[in-house]
Amino acid sequence: MDLGDRIKRLQKMNNYSLRELASKVGFSHTFLSDIENNRSNPSLKRLQDIAAGLNVNVSFLLGEKDEMDNWLTDEDFISLYSRFHKTLILGN
Numbered sequence: 001m002d003l004g005d006r007i008k009r010l011q012k013m014n015n016y017s018l019r020e021l022a023s024k025v026g027f028s029h030t031f032l033s034d035i036e037n038n039r040s041n042p043s044l045k046r047l048q049d050i051a052a053g054l055n056v057n058v059s060f061l062l063g064e065k066d067e068m069d070n071w072l073t074d075e076d077f078i079s080l081y082s083r084f085h086k087t088l089i090l091g092n
Contacts, residue, residue: 025053
């Protein structure tokens, strides 16, 4: 899984449209689309902005967690992330 795929997956998990995420991180939706479709490579600062907007760290976006992708389906990943996110936000 590449950077664009990770961003798309997390965008979906957070229920953001492309325009919503772009607005949240301060980019144009066309630039974010180019990143998601691997037509543009963001700078480190822009990666940090995207990661902050998606509540993950840059190392996750860059693929340092690929071992998870080998055993989690999209549904498992979304469920696990949602439970983790609720625990952090709501304390449940």
